[in-house]
Amino acid sequence: MSPESLLQILVGGVAVGSIYALIAQGFYITHRTTLTLNFGQGDFLMLGAFLGLTLVKAGVPILFTALIVVAVLAALGVLLERVAIRPVGHLTLSWVLTTMGFGVIIQNVATAFWGKSSQSFPSLVGGKVVDVIRVAGVGIVVEELFIIIASILIMGGYLFLLNRTLTGKALAAVAFSRDTAALLGVDVRRMAILVYAIAAILAAVSGILVGPITSLHPFMGVKFAIKGFAAGIMGGFMSPVGIWVGGILLGIIELFSNLISSQFGDLYPFLIIILVLIFRPSGLFRDPTSR
């Protein structure tokens, strides 16, 4: 393999890995704050992608498309919290089933609107999806570069929100102790709604970003949810940055393993989850003895 194609694969891996990391951040932020998460997160992503596709095809500029999709999905995230999380609480595993149920309803709605066959998304940056720019003599797919840059920006905003704002501190307080946070005047219920909206927005953005480099299908969500989860497990589900690194690693591993055998390509993230759980149950980056 030439060094050039090696680099191309690397960039592609970082691009899809960034998507997995964004999905995992949605899992992380909701679970940390509410002890629940959305098992239909992948379906949210799918819906975001299809909505984006429809709007772009209708000639809406990409920026407006993104804004509209984000708004719709955020509202859906709030609805999810209201109908599938709050009524059942976090004490039993009922929320796993209710969020799952919500997800398959979205799948069914998507099938009704967009049919069951695969569709493809136009490029987000204009031109063709496969357009390549030359950086220091190496050809890099523009679309993938765009994903990487966009996800860095989103992660920046996300980290800023978590670490530098009062809201972020309130979220951390709820994660540490719901009761104490509530006593200190943090509106725990509003925080739950907020994190579900944030998770849905992350899914919306990932859906639009991933659109051009994958084929769209109402049942595509599960695959992304599993990979997002694998990314989170690799990162140990303890810090946003660890999860980010985990996602990117997963993306790179996936693209390289596809080179070797594409027939069972989707199995690798699953194998990785199992291996990580056996040998490094607290993630790749944390010392397993410290808790």
Next chain:
Amino acid sequence: MSPLRPLVWIAVVVVLYVLPSALPTQYFTLLLQTAAYDTIVVVGLNLLVGFSGQISLGHAGFFAIGAYTTSLLTTSYGLSLWLTLPAAGAFAGAAGFLLALPAIRTKGLYLAMITVGFGFVVEILAQRWVDLTGGTMGIYAIPQPFGPVGYFYLVAGVAVALQLAMNHLTGSLWGKTLLALKGSEEAAQSVGIRVVRWKVVAFGVSAVYAGIGGAFFGHQNGYINSDSFTFGASLYYLVALVIGGVGSNYGPVVGTVFLAFITHFSAGLYEQRFFLLGGFLLFTLVFLPDGIVGTLEKWLKRRRETRLAPPEVEVDLARVLAAPANGHEGALLETAELTKHYAGVTAVERVALTIEPGTIHALIGPNGAGKTTFINLITGRIPADRGRVFYRGRHLDGLATPDRARLGIARTFQNLQLFPDLTVLENVLVGFHRHGEATLLEYALGLPRARRETARHTGQALALLSFLGISELAGLRATELAYGHQKLCELARALAVKPDIILLDEPVAGANRTEVDRIVQILGRLRAAGITILLVEHNMDFVMRISDRVSVLNFGEKIAEGTPEEVRANPQVIEAYLGHWGAADARR
């Protein structure tokens, strides 16, 4: 058991026998077959979700393994159905075991996620490993024995047998053990239950049921392909379980039959089936969380609230509590240099403590002195940073809480940890865990050893409750009791371990004077019966009355030790409790 029980089962058999002729078309016979093997799957799923408190979103994967196992073995190797059926269960069970083992050690949620991935992986393999599974083309010419009606009888017969076995399991001590660890893993470990092992076994058994169900699917049409084992199928089983009632014995069959007929009558809505399934899930979980059967059961139970009132018996404590003899002489429990820090905060600092057998040893100290942490270090709930715990002269390094409980170290909790799904009697029964010998199979089949064991433990549990004066509460749910009674129930559960030493975390907190007197009496009798007691308590009056020896912790360090009188007079202790001026006052 009620005398009507055999009649009910005869009626069930008659109904099953008549059904195919009552619904005479071949179509309905197939529908009945489907309902029968789906019931097997859902009964197994119920064990997992309703009793062990786990969840599987990939049961179609085990179903598929069962279907492919029997299909391949009968078509390629010509094996008989009677061999391939158990093989299907075994293969699926093994897969469940391997899947659960790494995941359960970490978090329950991880397992749930991994089951999603597992179902997905099986789907991919079924589709793309064409050499083995035939992919979407599938496997043809799978034997279809006994004709449609005969085959229904076979599937229904196995379903009834597996339902009966499950009833035995869930109704027995085995099932109560699962419910216990579902309710409180910490308390379950404190009586010696190896929680991880039990969860994995429950997962495996559940997968066996799914595999057998899948095998029957394989022989139903003589043809299978990869389209049948999708995520939607896994979801279908969960919906059936939730509608019927999670955790009730007959929820699975009711839910499955209900859903089978709903699906039948809404065949025109095939394209909307996910909408229906998702809607059912959301609706049932939010508005009818106990499902059809669970709601009925609750309603019936309210009408005939049973109170068990066994006679008060004179209890030979020494007999009930007799633990296996041991040859060790000298201190029962010792700690050396025991240390625990939390992110720079000292909880326990180099504490050396010696507890002599047959004594009541009190551990006192101001709030935050590290007393509860000390107990948690002894039981192995939290790992020590440094130092060791010696029990009968042997160090306990590397032993987890259940292992330590099995050596005879029992405890109660400061914030009560009763098993909420169980009655008072059952809470105590689970306490006998380490003395149980009967196996899963013996419980499933209701064999003599399992029955004898249950009878013996029940007798001893009632004796313990009687000794503590709460035997008339035996039939109530533990969480329905008043606070003081809950504490006694916890004590009874800890005594059921037949411990050499029992660690009591604030046994008289919140008790009035009469209750305190009673506990003084109880602890005195336990000491007389040879049980060693380490107690953490703030009620000084109580401590001084009952203790043989008192140790004082302050900021994690042991600052004094001696008889109650010596400790009471110790200026350092007075200072720790009352501050420097208080100490000066006391000296004056």
